[in-house]
Amino acid sequence: MIPMWMSELSSRSGVPVATVKFYLRERLLPPGEAVGATRARYGEAHVRRLRLVRALVETAGMGLEQVRRVLAAMEAETDLALAIGSAHLELSPAPHDAPSDHSRARVAALLAGGEWVNEPHGRHATALASALDALDAAGQPLADEVLATYARAVRAPAEADLAHLVADDPTLDREAATTYAVLGTVLTDPVLLTLRRMAHEDLARRRLPGSS
Amino acid sequence: MIPMWMSELSSRSGVPVATVKFYLRERLLPPGEAVGATRARYGEAHVRRLRLVRALVETAGMGLEQVRRVLAAMEAETDLALAIGSAHLELSPAPHDAPSDHSRARVAALLAGGEWVNEPHGRHATALASALDALDAAGQPLADEVLATYARAVRAPAEADLAHLVADDPTLDREAATTYAVLGTVLTDPVLLTLRRMAHEDLARRRLPGSS
Numbered sequence: 108m109i110p111m112w113m114s115e116l117s118s119r120s121g122v123p124v125a126t127v128k129f130y131l132r133e134r135l136l137p138p139g140e141a142v143g144a145t146r147a148r149y150g151e152a153h154v155r156r157l158r159l160v161r162a163l164v165e166t167a168g169m170g171l172e173q174v175r176r177v178l179a180a181m182e183a184e185t186d187l188a189l190a191i192g193s194a195h196l197e198l199s200p201a202p203h204d205a206p207s208d209h210s211r212a213r214v215a216a217l218l219a220g221g222e223w224v225n226e227p228h229g230r231h232a233t234a235l236a237s238a239l240d241a242l243d244a245a246g247q248p249l250a251d252e253v254l255a256t257y258a259r260a261v262r263a264p265a266e267a268d269l270a271h272l273v274a275d276d277p278t279l280d281r282e283a284a285t286t287y288a289v290l291g292t293v294l295t296d297p298v299l300l301t302l303r304r305m306a307h308e309d310l311a312r313r314r315l316p317g318s319s
Numbered sequence: 320m321i322p323m324w325m326s327e328l329s330s331r332s333g334v335p336v337a338t339v340k341f342y343l344r345e346r347l348l349p350p351g352e353a354v355g356a357t358r359a360r361y362g363e364a365h366v367r368r369l370r371l372v373r374a375l376v377e378t379a380g381m382g383l384e385q386v387r388r389v390l391a392a393m394e395a396e397t398d399l400a401l402a403i404g405s406a407h408l409e410l411s412p413a414p415h416d417a418p419s420d421h422s423r424a425r426v427a428a429l430l431a432g433g434e435w436v437n438e439p440h441g442r443h444a445t446a447l448a449s450a451l452d453a454l455d456a457a458g459q460p461l462a463d464e465v466l467a468t469y470a471r472a473v474r475a476p477a478e479a480d481l482a483h484l485v486a487d488d489p490t491l492d493r494e495a496a497t498t499y500a501v502l503g504t505v506l507t508d509p510v511l512l513t514l515r516r517m518a519h520e521d522l523a524r525r526r527l528p529g530s531s
Protein backbone atom coordinates (compact mmCIF):
# COMPACT_ATOMS: atom_id res chain seq x y z
CA MET A 108 0.00 0.00 0.00
CA ILE A 109 1.36 3.36 -1.07
CA PRO A 110 0.46 6.18 1.33
CA MET A 111 -1.18 9.29 -0.13
CA TRP A 112 -1.48 12.98 0.65
CA MET A 113 -4.72 14.70 1.57
CA SER A 114 -5.43 15.78 -2.04
CA GLU A 115 -5.34 12.20 -3.32
CA LEU A 116 -7.39 10.99 -0.34
CA SER A 117 -10.01 13.56 -1.32
CA SER A 118 -10.12 12.60 -4.99
CA ARG A 119 -10.12 8.84 -4.26
CA SER A 120 -12.99 9.10 -1.77
CA GLY A 121 -14.97 11.82 -3.57
CA VAL A 122 -15.02 13.87 -0.34
CA PRO A 123 -13.88 17.52 -0.62
CA VAL A 124 -10.69 18.46 1.29
CA ALA A 125 -12.57 20.84 3.62
CA THR A 126 -14.98 18.01 4.52
CA VAL A 127 -12.10 15.56 5.09
CA LYS A 128 -10.58 18.06 7.53
CA PHE A 129 -13.94 18.43 9.27
CA TYR A 130 -14.25 14.64 9.66
CA LEU A 131 -10.69 14.53 11.07
CA ARG A 132 -11.57 17.20 13.66
CA GLU A 133 -14.79 15.32 14.52
CA ARG A 134 -12.79 12.08 14.83
CA LEU A 135 -14.97 10.32 12.24
CA LEU A 136 -11.67 9.67 10.43
CA PRO A 137 -8.51 8.55 12.26
CA PRO A 138 -5.46 10.78 11.87
CA GLY A 139 -2.92 10.00 9.17
CA GLU A 140 0.75 9.28 9.75
CA ALA A 141 2.40 12.62 10.56
CA VAL A 142 5.17 13.77 8.21
CA GLY A 143 6.78 16.84 9.75
CA ALA A 144 4.69 19.34 11.65
CA THR A 145 1.89 20.08 9.17
CA ARG A 146 1.49 17.19 6.77
CA ALA A 147 0.24 13.63 7.07
CA ARG A 148 -0.05 10.62 4.82
CA TYR A 149 -3.09 8.38 4.54
CA GLY A 150 -3.80 4.78 3.51
CA GLU A 151 -6.50 2.65 1.94
CA ALA A 152 -8.32 2.34 5.27
CA HIS A 153 -8.81 6.12 5.21
CA VAL A 154 -10.30 5.95 1.70
CA ARG A 155 -12.71 3.21 2.81
CA ARG A 156 -13.69 5.10 5.94
CA LEU A 157 -14.40 8.30 4.00
CA ARG A 158 -16.52 6.47 1.44
CA LEU A 159 -18.51 4.94 4.30
CA VAL A 160 -19.02 8.22 6.16
CA ARG A 161 -20.03 9.93 2.93
CA ALA A 162 -22.62 7.22 2.17
CA LEU A 163 -24.01 7.34 5.71
CA VAL A 164 -24.39 11.12 5.53
CA GLU A 165 -25.43 11.61 1.90
CA THR A 166 -27.23 8.40 0.97
CA ALA A 167 -28.66 7.34 4.32
CA GLY A 168 -29.20 10.94 5.46
CA MET A 169 -27.68 10.34 8.91
CA GLY A 170 -26.59 13.00 11.37
CA LEU A 171 -23.06 12.89 12.78
CA GLU A 172 -24.17 11.29 16.05
CA GLN A 173 -25.80 8.37 14.23
CA VAL A 174 -22.69 7.99 12.03
CA ARG A 175 -20.61 7.86 15.19
CA ARG A 176 -22.78 5.06 16.59
CA VAL A 177 -22.41 3.01 13.38
CA LEU A 178 -18.63 3.43 13.44
CA ALA A 179 -18.44 2.62 17.15
CA ALA A 180 -20.51 -0.53 16.59
CA MET A 181 -18.12 -1.64 13.83
CA GLU A 182 -15.18 -1.28 16.19
CA ALA A 183 -16.69 -2.62 19.40
CA GLU A 184 -16.79 -6.26 18.32
CA THR A 185 -13.67 -8.26 17.56
CA ASP A 186 -15.57 -10.91 15.62
CA LEU A 187 -16.35 -10.09 11.95
CA ALA A 188 -19.94 -11.33 11.90
CA LEU A 189 -20.74 -9.65 15.19
CA ALA A 190 -19.15 -6.38 14.04
CA ILE A 191 -21.21 -6.36 10.82
CA GLY A 192 -24.38 -7.31 12.67
CA SER A 193 -23.80 -4.70 15.34
CA ALA A 194 -23.20 -1.94 12.75
CA HIS A 195 -26.28 -3.01 10.78
CA LEU A 196 -28.35 -2.71 13.94
CA GLU A 197 -27.34 0.97 14.12
CA LEU A 198 -28.71 1.46 10.58
CA SER A 199 -32.22 0.81 11.93
CA PRO A 200 -33.56 3.82 13.80
CA ALA A 201 -34.10 3.34 17.50
CA PRO A 202 -37.92 3.40 17.86
CA HIS A 203 -39.40 6.36 19.73
CA ASP A 204 -42.10 4.35 21.45
CA ALA A 205 -42.37 0.70 22.35
CA PRO A 206 -44.38 -1.11 19.67
CA SER A 207 -47.80 -2.56 20.45
CA ASP A 208 -48.12 -6.11 21.72
CA HIS A 209 -50.24 -6.83 18.65
CA SER A 210 -47.47 -5.89 16.19
CA ARG A 211 -44.82 -7.61 18.32
CA ALA A 212 -46.87 -10.80 18.15
CA ARG A 213 -47.23 -10.50 14.37
CA VAL A 214 -43.44 -10.16 13.99
CA ALA A 215 -42.82 -13.11 16.32
CA ALA A 216 -45.27 -15.22 14.30
CA LEU A 217 -43.59 -14.19 11.04
CA LEU A 218 -40.15 -15.17 12.38
CA ALA A 219 -41.40 -18.49 13.72
CA GLY A 220 -43.31 -19.28 10.52
CA GLY A 221 -40.25 -18.65 8.34
CA GLU A 222 -37.83 -20.34 10.75
CA TRP A 223 -35.84 -17.14 11.02
CA VAL A 224 -33.28 -17.20 13.84
CA ASN A 225 -33.42 -13.46 14.63
CA GLU A 226 -33.93 -12.23 18.16
CA PRO A 227 -37.70 -11.47 18.36
CA HIS A 228 -37.07 -8.56 20.76
CA GLY A 229 -33.99 -7.27 18.94
CA ARG A 230 -33.61 -3.85 17.32
CA HIS A 231 -34.72 -4.93 13.83
CA ALA A 232 -37.75 -6.87 15.05
CA THR A 233 -38.74 -3.88 17.19
CA ALA A 234 -38.31 -1.51 14.22
CA LEU A 235 -40.48 -3.81 12.11
CA ALA A 236 -43.22 -3.92 14.76
CA SER A 237 -43.13 -0.11 14.96
CA ALA A 238 -43.46 0.14 11.17
CA LEU A 239 -46.54 -2.11 11.35
CA ASP A 240 -47.96 0.11 14.11
CA ALA A 241 -47.50 3.16 11.85
CA LEU A 242 -49.55 1.42 9.13
CA ASP A 243 -52.26 0.56 11.67
CA ALA A 244 -52.33 4.16 12.93
CA ALA A 245 -52.74 5.43 9.36
CA GLY A 246 -55.79 3.21 8.91
CA GLN A 247 -53.98 1.07 6.33
CA PRO A 248 -52.88 -2.08 8.18
CA LEU A 249 -50.56 -4.36 6.22
CA ALA A 250 -52.32 -7.68 5.59
CA ASP A 251 -50.57 -10.78 6.95
CA GLU A 252 -50.22 -12.29 3.48
CA VAL A 253 -48.61 -9.10 2.14
CA LEU A 254 -46.17 -9.04 5.07
CA ALA A 255 -45.31 -12.69 4.39
CA THR A 256 -44.80 -11.87 0.69
CA TYR A 257 -42.36 -9.09 1.62
CA ALA A 258 -40.48 -11.41 3.99
CA ARG A 259 -40.10 -14.08 1.33
CA ALA A 260 -39.03 -11.48 -1.24
CA VAL A 261 -35.99 -10.22 0.68
CA ARG A 262 -34.39 -13.65 1.05
CA ALA A 263 -32.87 -13.95 -2.43
CA PRO A 264 -31.33 -10.43 -2.45
CA ALA A 265 -29.90 -10.99 1.04
CA GLU A 266 -28.36 -14.29 -0.04
CA ALA A 267 -26.87 -12.62 -3.12
CA ASP A 268 -25.43 -9.86 -0.91
CA LEU A 269 -23.76 -12.29 1.47
CA ALA A 270 -22.49 -14.60 -1.26
CA HIS A 271 -20.82 -11.56 -2.75
CA LEU A 272 -19.43 -10.46 0.60
CA VAL A 273 -17.82 -13.77 1.43
CA ALA A 274 -16.72 -14.70 -2.08
CA ASP A 275 -15.47 -11.33 -3.15
CA ASP A 276 -12.19 -11.01 -1.35
CA PRO A 277 -11.32 -13.56 1.33
CA THR A 278 -8.10 -11.68 2.12
CA LEU A 279 -9.95 -8.60 3.40
CA ASP A 280 -9.10 -7.78 6.96
CA ARG A 281 -11.78 -7.22 9.57
CA GLU A 282 -11.97 -3.43 9.20
CA ALA A 283 -12.15 -3.70 5.42
CA ALA A 284 -14.74 -6.48 5.46
CA THR A 285 -16.97 -4.65 7.94
CA THR A 286 -16.77 -1.41 5.96
CA TYR A 287 -17.50 -3.30 2.75
CA ALA A 288 -20.62 -4.90 4.24
CA VAL A 289 -22.05 -1.75 5.82
CA LEU A 290 -21.26 0.45 2.81
CA GLY A 291 -22.80 -2.15 0.50
CA THR A 292 -26.03 -2.23 2.50
CA VAL A 293 -26.35 1.56 2.66
CA LEU A 294 -25.69 2.01 -1.05
CA THR A 295 -28.00 -0.81 -2.18
CA ASP A 296 -31.01 0.30 -0.07
CA PRO A 297 -31.89 2.92 -2.74
CA VAL A 298 -31.45 0.31 -5.49
CA LEU A 299 -34.04 -1.93 -3.86
CA LEU A 300 -36.51 0.88 -3.15
CA THR A 301 -36.17 2.36 -6.64
CA LEU A 302 -36.72 -1.04 -8.24
CA ARG A 303 -39.84 -1.39 -6.10
CA ARG A 304 -41.14 1.95 -7.44
CA MET A 305 -40.35 0.77 -10.96
CA ALA A 306 -42.25 -2.47 -10.42
CA HIS A 307 -45.25 -0.45 -9.21
CA GLU A 308 -44.97 1.77 -12.28
CA ASP A 309 -44.60 -1.19 -14.61
CA LEU A 310 -47.66 -2.93 -13.15
CA ALA A 311 -49.73 0.27 -13.10
CA ARG A 312 -48.98 0.91 -16.77
CA ARG A 313 -50.09 -2.59 -17.64
CA ARG A 314 -53.11 -2.94 -15.41
CA LEU A 315 -54.82 0.07 -13.92
CA PRO A 316 -57.84 1.42 -15.79
CA GLY A 317 -57.01 4.53 -17.80
CA SER A 318 -53.25 3.96 -17.79
CA SER A 319 -51.33 4.82 -20.93
CA MET B 320 -69.60 11.57 6.66
CA ILE B 321 -69.80 13.49 9.92
CA PRO B 322 -67.69 16.65 9.97
CA MET B 323 -65.31 17.11 12.92
CA TRP B 324 -63.67 19.91 14.84
CA MET B 325 -59.92 20.54 14.93
CA SER B 326 -59.43 18.53 18.14
CA GLU B 327 -60.93 15.39 16.61
CA LEU B 328 -59.00 15.95 13.37
CA SER B 329 -55.83 16.03 15.46
CA SER B 330 -56.60 12.86 17.39
CA ARG B 331 -57.78 10.93 14.30
CA SER B 332 -54.65 11.82 12.30
CA GLY B 333 -52.14 11.66 15.16
CA VAL B 334 -50.92 15.16 14.27
CA PRO B 335 -50.78 17.72 17.14
CA VAL B 336 -53.14 20.72 16.84
CA ALA B 337 -50.25 23.20 16.54
CA THR B 338 -48.85 21.19 13.62
CA VAL B 339 -52.28 20.98 11.96
CA LYS B 340 -52.49 24.79 12.13
CA PHE B 341 -48.99 25.08 10.68
CA TYR B 342 -49.95 22.79 7.76
CA LEU B 343 -53.09 24.90 7.17
CA ARG B 344 -50.99 28.08 7.02
CA GLU B 345 -48.51 26.38 4.68
CA ARG B 346 -51.43 25.20 2.51
CA LEU B 347 -50.39 21.55 2.84
CA LEU B 348 -53.93 21.00 4.16
CA PRO B 349 -56.98 22.62 2.52
CA PRO B 350 -59.10 24.83 4.78
CA GLY B 351 -62.13 23.34 6.52
CA GLU B 352 -65.69 24.52 6.13
CA ALA B 353 -65.97 27.80 8.07
CA VAL B 354 -68.48 27.85 10.94
CA GLY B 355 -68.73 31.44 12.13
CA ALA B 356 -65.64 33.64 12.19
CA THR B 357 -63.14 31.49 14.08
CA ARG B 358 -64.11 27.84 13.77
CA ALA B 359 -64.11 25.32 10.96
CA ARG B 360 -65.19 21.75 10.45
CA TYR B 361 -63.17 19.08 8.70
CA GLY B 362 -63.91 15.83 6.89
CA GLU B 363 -62.36 12.43 6.15
CA ALA B 364 -60.29 13.90 3.31
CA HIS B 365 -58.55 16.12 5.87
CA VAL B 366 -57.74 13.09 8.05
CA ARG B 367 -56.27 11.27 5.04
CA ARG B 368 -54.27 14.29 3.95
CA LEU B 369 -52.80 14.77 7.44
CA ARG B 370 -51.81 11.12 7.70
CA LEU B 371 -50.09 11.42 4.34
CA VAL B 372 -48.22 14.63 5.18
CA ARG B 373 -47.16 13.16 8.52
CA ALA B 374 -45.78 10.02 6.84
CA LEU B 375 -43.96 12.06 4.18
CA VAL B 376 -42.33 14.24 6.87
CA GLU B 377 -41.71 11.71 9.64
CA THR B 378 -41.26 8.40 7.84
CA ALA B 379 -39.83 9.53 4.50
CA GLY B 380 -37.93 12.45 6.09
CA MET B 381 -39.05 14.94 3.43
CA GLY B 382 -38.81 18.70 3.67
CA LEU B 383 -41.92 20.81 3.09
CA GLU B 384 -40.98 21.62 -0.52
CA GLN B 385 -40.75 17.95 -1.44
CA VAL B 386 -44.06 17.27 0.31
CA ARG B 387 -45.59 20.06 -1.73
CA ARG B 388 -44.33 18.49 -4.95
CA VAL B 389 -45.83 15.09 -4.03
CA LEU B 390 -49.20 16.70 -3.24
CA ALA B 391 -49.13 18.78 -6.42
CA ALA B 392 -48.36 15.68 -8.48
CA MET B 393 -51.34 13.88 -6.93
CA GLU B 394 -53.64 16.72 -7.94
CA ALA B 395 -52.24 17.54 -11.36
CA GLU B 396 -53.53 14.42 -13.12
CA THR B 397 -57.23 13.69 -13.50
CA ASP B 398 -56.62 10.01 -14.21
CA LEU B 399 -56.15 7.76 -11.15
CA ALA B 400 -53.23 5.69 -12.47
CA LEU B 401 -51.44 8.76 -13.76
CA ALA B 402 -51.98 10.61 -10.48
CA ILE B 403 -50.52 7.73 -8.46
CA GLY B 404 -47.63 7.30 -10.89
CA SER B 405 -46.88 11.01 -10.91
CA ALA B 406 -46.88 11.21 -7.09
CA HIS B 407 -44.67 8.11 -6.85
CA LEU B 408 -42.18 9.77 -9.18
CA GLU B 409 -41.85 12.61 -6.66
CA LEU B 410 -40.92 10.02 -3.99
CA SER B 411 -37.67 9.36 -5.89
CA PRO B 412 -35.14 12.12 -5.32
CA ALA B 413 -34.27 14.18 -8.38
CA PRO B 414 -30.66 13.16 -9.13
CA HIS B 415 -28.03 15.85 -8.63
CA ASP B 416 -25.96 14.84 -11.63
CA ALA B 417 -26.82 13.02 -14.82
CA PRO B 418 -25.93 9.33 -14.43
CA SER B 419 -23.13 7.78 -16.46
CA ASP B 420 -23.85 6.24 -19.86
CA HIS B 421 -22.55 2.96 -18.47
CA SER B 422 -25.16 2.83 -15.68
CA ARG B 423 -27.92 4.08 -18.00
CA ALA B 424 -27.10 1.21 -20.36
CA ARG B 425 -27.22 -1.31 -17.49
CA VAL B 426 -30.68 -0.07 -16.45
CA ALA B 427 -31.92 -0.17 -20.05
CA ALA B 428 -30.64 -3.75 -20.40
CA LEU B 429 -32.31 -4.73 -17.14
CA LEU B 430 -35.65 -3.30 -18.28
CA ALA B 431 -35.41 -4.94 -21.69
CA GLY B 432 -34.37 -8.29 -20.24
CA GLY B 433 -37.31 -8.33 -17.83
CA GLU B 434 -39.80 -6.96 -20.37
CA TRP B 435 -40.53 -4.04 -18.07
CA VAL B 436 -42.53 -1.27 -19.77
CA ASN B 437 -41.01 1.63 -17.79
CA GLU B 438 -39.62 4.67 -19.55
CA PRO B 439 -35.82 4.03 -19.67
CA HIS B 440 -35.08 7.76 -19.29
CA GLY B 441 -37.79 8.39 -16.68
CA ARG B 442 -37.21 9.60 -13.13
CA HIS B 443 -37.05 6.14 -11.51
CA ALA B 444 -34.71 4.70 -14.16
CA THR B 445 -32.48 7.75 -13.76
CA ALA B 446 -32.49 7.39 -9.96
CA LEU B 447 -31.54 3.72 -10.34
CA ALA B 448 -28.66 4.55 -12.69
CA SER B 449 -27.42 7.17 -10.20
CA ALA B 450 -27.57 4.61 -7.37
CA LEU B 451 -25.44 2.24 -9.49
CA ASP B 452 -22.98 5.08 -10.13
CA ALA B 453 -22.69 5.65 -6.36
CA LEU B 454 -21.76 1.97 -5.91
CA ASP B 455 -19.16 2.25 -8.69
CA ALA B 456 -17.71 5.42 -7.14
CA ALA B 457 -17.40 3.64 -3.78
CA GLY B 458 -15.37 0.88 -5.42
CA GLN B 459 -18.16 -1.66 -4.78
CA PRO B 460 -19.99 -2.05 -8.10
CA LEU B 461 -23.19 -4.09 -7.94
CA ALA B 462 -22.76 -7.24 -10.01
CA ASP B 463 -25.25 -7.72 -12.87
CA GLU B 464 -26.57 -10.95 -11.38
CA VAL B 465 -27.17 -9.28 -8.00
CA LEU B 466 -29.02 -6.41 -9.70
CA ALA B 467 -31.15 -8.92 -11.60
CA THR B 468 -31.87 -10.76 -8.34
CA TYR B 469 -33.06 -7.51 -6.76
CA ALA B 470 -35.25 -6.74 -9.77
CA ARG B 471 -36.90 -10.15 -9.65
CA ALA B 472 -37.37 -9.89 -5.88
CA VAL B 473 -39.51 -6.73 -5.95
CA ARG B 474 -42.11 -8.14 -8.36
CA ALA B 475 -44.12 -10.21 -5.87
CA PRO B 476 -44.36 -7.45 -3.22
CA ALA B 477 -45.39 -4.92 -5.89
CA GLU B 478 -48.09 -7.26 -7.16
CA ALA B 479 -49.35 -7.80 -3.61
CA ASP B 480 -49.43 -4.01 -3.08
CA LEU B 481 -51.46 -3.38 -6.20
CA ALA B 482 -53.82 -6.31 -5.67
CA HIS B 483 -54.55 -4.81 -2.29
CA LEU B 484 -55.01 -1.32 -3.72
CA VAL B 485 -57.50 -2.36 -6.36
CA ALA B 486 -59.32 -4.98 -4.33
CA ASP B 487 -59.52 -3.12 -1.07
CA ASP B 488 -62.19 -0.54 -1.67
CA PRO B 489 -63.52 -0.07 -5.18
CA THR B 490 -65.77 2.76 -4.01
CA LEU B 491 -62.83 5.00 -3.08
CA ASP B 492 -62.81 8.26 -4.96
CA ARG B 493 -59.76 9.52 -6.81
CA GLU B 494 -58.35 11.63 -3.98
CA ALA B 495 -58.80 8.82 -1.49
CA ALA B 496 -57.33 6.17 -3.79
CA THR B 497 -54.28 8.28 -4.61
CA THR B 498 -53.65 9.08 -0.94
CA TYR B 499 -54.07 5.41 -0.06
CA ALA B 500 -51.51 4.35 -2.67
CA VAL B 501 -48.88 6.97 -1.84
CA LEU B 502 -49.28 6.59 1.93
CA GLY B 503 -49.07 2.82 1.57
CA THR B 504 -45.81 3.04 -0.36
CA VAL B 505 -44.21 5.48 2.09
CA LEU B 506 -45.20 3.44 5.13
CA THR B 507 -44.16 0.07 3.68
CA ASP B 508 -40.68 1.21 2.51
CA PRO B 509 -39.35 0.77 6.08
CA VAL B 510 -41.04 -2.64 6.32
CA LEU B 511 -39.15 -3.85 3.25
CA LEU B 512 -35.80 -2.39 4.32
CA THR B 513 -36.11 -3.70 7.87
CA LEU B 514 -36.98 -7.19 6.61
CA ARG B 515 -33.89 -7.00 4.39
CA ARG B 516 -31.75 -6.20 7.46
CA MET B 517 -33.37 -9.10 9.28
CA ALA B 518 -32.63 -11.48 6.40
CA HIS B 519 -28.98 -10.35 6.49
CA GLU B 520 -28.93 -10.93 10.23
CA ASP B 521 -30.61 -14.32 9.93
CA LEU B 522 -28.14 -15.48 7.26
CA ALA B 523 -25.13 -14.08 9.12
CA ARG B 524 -26.12 -15.92 12.28
CA ARG B 525 -26.40 -19.15 10.34
CA ARG B 526 -23.38 -18.87 8.05
CA LEU B 527 -20.57 -16.49 8.79
CA PRO B 528 -17.55 -17.92 10.60
CA GLY B 529 -17.50 -17.00 14.24
CA SER B 530 -21.16 -16.06 14.47
CA SER B 531 -23.06 -17.04 17.55
